[in-house]
Each structure stands twice: as C-alpha cells, then as structure tokens.
Amino acid sequence: MGVREGSSLIVSAEGADADKALSVMHTLMQSLSAQEKADAELALKRQKSSPSWQAREDLAAIIGASAAPGMVVGQVYRKITHTLDVPDETGSLSDNASRLHKALRETKAQLQALSQETEQQLGKQEAKIFLAHIELLNDTDLITLVCQIMADGHGVAWAWNTGIERMANRLSALGNPVLAARATDLRDVGNRVLFHIAPELSNTTETACPDHPYILISDDLTPSDTAALDTTKVIGLATSEGGPTSHTAILARTLGLPALVGGGQGLLDIANGSQLILDGTAGRIYIDPNEDDISSAQEWITKLQAQQAKEAESRQLPAKTTDGTQILIGANINLPDQVAEAISEGAEGVGLMRTEFLYLERNDEPSEDEQYETYLAMSKNLEGRDLIVRTLDIGGDKQAPQLALPEEENPFLGVRGSRLLLRRADLLQPQLRALYRALKDGAKLSIMFPMVTSVGEFLKLRAICEDVRESMAAPSCPIGVMIEVPAAALEAKVLAKHADFFSIGTNDLTQYCLAMDRQNPTLAAEADSLHPAVLKLIKLTVDGAKDHNCWVGACGGIAGDPHGAAILSGLGVTELSMSPLDIPAVKARLRQNSMDELKALAQKALEAETSEAVRQLKEAE
Ligand code: PEP
Ligand code: MG
Numbered sequence: 001m002g003v004r005e006g007s008s009l010i011v012s013a014e015g016a017d018a019d020k021a022l023s024v025m026h027t028l029m030q031s032l033s034a035q036e037k038a039d040a041e042l043a044l045k046r047q048k049s050s051p052s053w054q055a056r057e058d059l060a061a062i063i064g065a066s067a068a069p070g071m072v073v074g075q076v077y078r079k080i081t082h083t084l085d086v087p088d089e090t091g092s093l094s095d096n097a098s099r100l101h102k103a104l105r106e107t108k109a110q111l112q113a114l115s116q117e118t119e120q121q122l123g124k125q126e127a128k129i130f131l132a133h134i135e136l137l138n139d140t141d142l143i144t145l146v147c148q149i150m151a152d153g154h155g156v157a158w159a160w161n162t163g164i165e166r167m168a169n170r171l172s173a174l175g176n177p178v179l180a181a182r183a184t185d186l187r188d189v190g191n192r193v194l195f196h197i198a199p200e201l202s203n204t205t206e207t208a209c210p211d212h213p214y215i216l217i218s219d220d221l222t223p224s225d226t227a228a229l230d231t232t233k234v235i236g237l238a239t240s241e242g243g244p245t246s247h248t249a250i251l252a253r254t255l256g257l258p259a260l261v262g263g264g265q266g267l268l269d270i271a272n273g274s275q276l277i278l279d280g281t282a283g284r285i286y287i288d289p290n291e292d293d294i295s296s297a298q299e300w301i302t303k304l305q306a307q308q309a310k311e312a313e314s315r316q317l318p319a320k321t322t323d324g325t326q327i328l329i330g331a332n333i334n335l336p337d338q339v340a341e342a343i344s345e346g347a348e349g350v351g352l353m354r355t356e357f358l359y360l361e362r363n364d365e366p367s368e369d370e371q372y373e374t375y376l377a378m379s380k381n382l383e384g385r386d387l388i389v390r391t392l393d394i395g396g397d398k399q400a401p402q403l404a405l406p407e408e409e410n411p412f413l414g415v416r417g418s419r420l421l422l423r424r425a426d427l428l429q430p431q432l433r434a435l436y437r438a439l440k441d442g443a444k445l446s447i448m449f450p451m452v453t454s455v456g457e458f459l460k461l462r463a464i465c466e467d468v469r470e471s472m473a474a475p476s477c478p479i480g481v482m483i484e485v486p487a488a489a490l491e492a493k494v495l496a497k498h499a500d501f502f503s504i505g506t507n508d509l510t511q512y513c514l515a516m517d518r519q520n521p522t523l524a525a526e527a528d529s530l531h532p533a534v535l536k537l538i539k540l541t542v543d544g545a546k547d548h549n550c551w552v553g554a555c556g557g558i559a560g561d562p563h564g565a566a567i568l569s570g571l572g573v574t575e576l577s578m579s580p581l582d583i584p585a586v587k588a589r590l591r592q593n594s595m596d597e598l599k600a601l602a603q604k605a606l607e608a609e610t611s612e613a614v615r616q617l618k619e620a621e
Contacts, residue, residue, distance in 0.1 A: 133185060319590040338580075483541050530567065561582075
C-alpha cells in the first residue's frame with residue numbers, strides 16, 4: 001500500500017461484526033512495531049558503545065548499516081542471481097489450476113517443516129519468518145491475479161512467476177525499506193512454489209559457491225538463502241540493499257556471522273575473489289587493504305576473540321572489584337522462557353521485568369490469571385534469585401492500542417507510567433492482585449513503579465499496594481521507585497524515606513534531562529547517558545538514598561556498557577541490570593579495578609565538561 005511509519009490510514013469495514021473487526025485491525029496496526037522499535041534502540045546503543053577497529057584514514061570503505069557484530073578478513077564471493085527464464089507452456093485451465101494447487105500445498109508443507117527445523121536450530125523467532133511465508137501464499141489477491149493470467153491463456157509457471165513479479169515490483173517501487181524487504185520475501189517464497197511447479201528451473205538459479213571460506217556479497221538475501229547458508233564456508237555477509245531489521249539481519253545475528261546491510265550499489269562492483277575486511281560492528285567494508293591493514297585487522301580480531309572468550313569463561317563468577325566489593329548483576333528480561341539464557345550469560349537475578357510487554361502486540365489485555373501465572377513462572381525459573389517486576393509502563397514510546405488511551409500531543413510528557421496507573425485502577429488493581437497472589441504462592445519478587453515524579457505519587461501507590469496486600473492476606477515485598485525523571489533524582493532524599501530501593505532508568509532520565517527524544521535517530525549520538533549532567537543526577541540519587549537504607553540500582557542501557565557500568569559503580573550504584581548478552585563484558589570490566597579506583601573514575605567523569613570527555617576516560621585507563 002505504500003504506507004510509511006506515521007502515515008494516517010482510513011480503514012472501513014462492512015457487515016455484522018464490522019466494529020469488532022475494525023478494532024482488532026486498529027490494534028494490530030498500532031502494535032506491530034513495538035518490539036522492533038525496542039530492538040532497534042538496543043542495537044543502536046550497542047553500536048555506539050562497542051569498540052571498533054581503527055582503519056588507516058585513506059583506506060577506501062563502503063559504509064552501510066551494522067546488521068550483526070564482529071569482524072572478518074576474507075575473499076569475496078559475489079552471488080549472482082540470474083533472472084529466471086520461465087517458459088510460457090500453455091495447458092488446459094483445469095490442469096493448470098490443479099498443478100498450482102498442488103505446488104502451493106507442497107510448498108506450505110515444506111515451509112512448515114523448514115520452520116520446525118529452524119526453530120530447533122536457531123529459535124522460535126527465526127522460525128516465524130517461514131510461518132509468515134506461508135501467510136504470503138494465502139494472499140487471495142495474489143492467487144486471483146495468477147488465476148486471471150492463466151485464464152488469459154498463459155501457462156501455470158509463467159503465470160505464477162509473472163504474478164509474483166508484479167506484486168513484488170509494486171512493493172519495491174514504493175521506496176519504503178520495510179515494503180522492499182517484503183518484496184524480497186515474496187520473491188523468495190514465489191521461487192519455492194515455482195520450483196514445485198517446474199522443478200527443472202531450480203538448477204538454473206545459482207552459480208557454484210567457492211569451496212574455501214568467503215564473505216558473501218549480494219544485492220539482497222532471501223530468508224531461505226540465509227537459512228541455507230553453508231556456515232562452514234561463509235564467514236560474513238554484506239548486502240547492497242536491506243536494513244538492520246530485515247530478516248537477513250535477524251538470521252545473521254543468530255548465526256553469529258558479522259554482517260552489513262544497505263551497502264549500496266558500489267558493493268556489487270567489488271570483483272569476485274578480492275580480499276576485504278568486513279567490520280559488522282561498525283557497518284563498514286574496507287576495499288583493497290594492504291598487508292599492514294590485514295595484519296592490523298587480524299590482530300584486532302584475535303584480541304577481540306581472546307577478550308570475549310575470557311569474558312565468557314568468567315561470566316558465572318561474581319562482579320567483584322579487586323578489593324572485594326560486589327556489584328549485583330541482573331538481567332532485563334520479560335518472559336519466563338528467557339530466564340535460562342539470562343542465567344547462562346551470568347545473570348544473578350532479574351533487575352527489570354518490563355510488564356508492558358505482556359500488553360504489546362496483542363488485541364486484548366492479559367487477565368489477572370495470566371499475569372499471575374507469568375510472574376509465578378518467572379520467579380520459579382529463577383530458583384530463588386531476585387526478581388524486580390516493574391508495573392505497567394504504558395505511554396510515551398510504548399502504546400497499547402487495546403487500552404484506547406486518548407491521543408496526546410506530547411506522549412512522552414503525558415499520562416504515562418505511574419501517572420496512568422494512578423488514573424486507571426482497572427489496570428493497576430489486577431496487576432497488583434496478580435503480583436500478591438504470586439507472592440502468596442511462594443514467588444520471590446519486588447515491585448517497582450515507573451516514571452514516578454513526586455513523593456505524593458509514590459505514597460499513593462504504596463498505600464494501594466498495602467490495601468491489596470492486606471485484603472488478600474499476602475506477604476509483603478520490597479517496593480521501589482524508578483528514577484527516570486529529573487524531579488525524582490532531585491527529590492531522591494525525600495523519596496528514599498519511603499522507598500525500599502531505587503532503580504535508575506537512565507534511558508528516560510537522559511531523555512528528560514537533555515530534552516532529547518530517545519527515539520530520534522538524528523539525536524542518537526548526542527542523547528548520551530554519559531553526559532555529565534545525567535551523571536550529576538545519578539550522583540544526587542545515590543547521595544539522597546544514603547541515609548535511608550535504600551539501595552540504588554540502574555537498569556537503563558548505560559548499565560550494560562562496560563565503561564558506563566564502571567562509572568555507575570564508582571558513583572555508588574550497587575546493582576546493574578542489563579540485556580543478558582551484555583553481562584560477561586560488564587562483569588569482566590568491574591573486576592579490573594578497586595572500588596577506590598572506580599570512585600576516582602566517577603569523580604573525573606563528574607568533572608568532565610562533555611560526554612565525549614567522559615567517553616575518552618576509557619581510553620585513558
Ligand atoms: C529506562 O528508562 O532507562 C528504562 C529502563 O525503562 P524503559 O527503557 O523501559 O523506558
Ligand atoms: Mg523508562
């Protein structure tokens with residue numbers, strides 16, 4: 001349809017259940033991109049904080065987008081996709097129709113099997129790509145179009161190929177990267193069906209791959225291409241098209257292959273067999289490196305691998321400074337089935353469970369029972385480790401259309417987080433009941449409120465918790481405040497009198513302190529949580545909590561950046577919670593210094609004039 005993010009659409013429906021259908025459709029349209037946005041934000045943060053190889057200044061480079069981290073040196077193999085020459089062999093309409101029907105059935109069965117195989121090898125999320133392909137085959141517009149072409153007297157293979165090409169061209173011509181990626185998916189699944197209709201065409205699509213390790217370059221890779229890659233040979237991927245949220249990028253990350261996407265036309269001019277350096281972390285390809293470049297890159301890779309192996313080896317050990325101060329390390333995860341991976345990465349508990357994810361990407365609200373089961377399962381899987389459950393934080397970037405909240409001009413400054421909970425007992429009450437039921441049934445958890453701005457708000461929330469707890473005769477639990485608004489940091493001393501703990505949400509604290517939208521890509525480099533002004537708010541928070549037996553943690557993105565983690569610990573934060581993959585490097589970093597050294601580092605950071613100067617303290621170490 002050519003719809004871009006932010007476009008307005010008018011959707012109409014007819015029939016008895018039109019209202020219901022419209023509401024389901026509306027919800028679906030609004031919630032589709034919630035997880036994608038969260039992933040993209042995380043990837044951007046990681047790219048910003050990851051160290052990358054410093055190339056010689058005059059070394060020619062192609063700059064694309066980082067799709068999967070890591071660096072490799074190797075020879076290029078340029079995959080040429082031949083345009084298929086599909087003969088137009090006419091046949092009777094009924095024969096053609098039954099051949100098409102059979103091919104569609106066989107392809108769906110093949111995709112179902114491929115999805116199961118992919119789930120076992122790579123995971124559920126990756127397997128869904130092929131289930132989505134099955135849906136593409138159920139598109140009645142496509143089938144109608146192909147039938148029309150056949151009815152005009154064309155053969156089934158030709159009609160199918162033409163139908164797919166017409167639909168895919170329409171999508172790619174719209175200039176929208178998301179729809180262009182869907183065109184790749186459509187051609188991919190289209191070829192599968194075509195090869196069932198005419199198996200002889202399947203051997204004419206590819207040139208033979210080299211039998212030595214190579215960096216694969218292509219205009220775009222279909223999910224089928226990527227899932228079928230010979231990972232004993234392919235050491236990296238680069239495509240001229242596609243974006244970091246494309247399926248190729250998702251699969252490359254899962255396969256652990258460094259990858260760049262959106263490298264542009266120049267990428268396809270690189271001669272087959274030439275030597276390249278591919279830096280997936282920075283999203284760059286270096287062309288014609290000399291021997292010195294190659295050995296410097298290889299040294300970097302060896303150093304990086306040794307460092308990662310060392311970090312991985314010690315990830316189960318505590319993050320203790322050289323003088324024995326332990327910083328607790330938690331994971332930011334949202335579902336019970338993510339616990340095992342978090343623990344295997346070295347998590348000692350869950351420092352942030354974002355419960356709004358129970359509300360996103362669905363049409364209805366999770367019931368009290370469903371919430372209770374999720375919290376209990378989460379705690380059970382943690383086997384006695386700590387769990388901090390953050391109550392619903394809807395609003396701002398996280399919209400849940402099923403709640404039909406009024407539209408706001410400035411949602412980040414509107415009724416979000418605790419402000420919403422205090423206005424909507426129908427959301428707060430079932431969530432608290434579910435939490436206290438889980439506590440009653442043996443869960444070990446703490447409750448944390450997001451976006452608290454004043455002590456009055458927190459006192460009301462605490463009182464409501466107590467009412468619910470008492471009415472259920474449930475055990476009590478620690479109740480904490482997220483420090484994400486400058487006002488809360490400035491009032492930390494008062495809040496600490498009433499809270500059992502603080503967790504600093506540095507993502508929002510940075511956004512509100514610097515007045516920079518956390519989602520605006522143009523401001524991404526400046527919206528730095530290591531800005532000295534943000535660090536001063538963190539210091540105020542820690543100082544405010546000191547006299548009140550209120551410990552301070554941090555769960556925003558900077559807690560998962562090794563340098564950021566070192567500064568936060570030096571400022572007096574005693575618990576850090578992050579995405580599981582960040583844990584090994586953070587633990588390793590914290591073990592490098594004594595607490596006094598970390599305090600000195602934090603002091604220098606507070607005195608620095610700019611965020612760049614704070615980041616440079618890393619190089620000076
Ligand atoms: C934060 O703001 O730092 C935080 C952890 O909460 P969220 O990213 O979910 O807003
Ligand atoms: Mg937040």
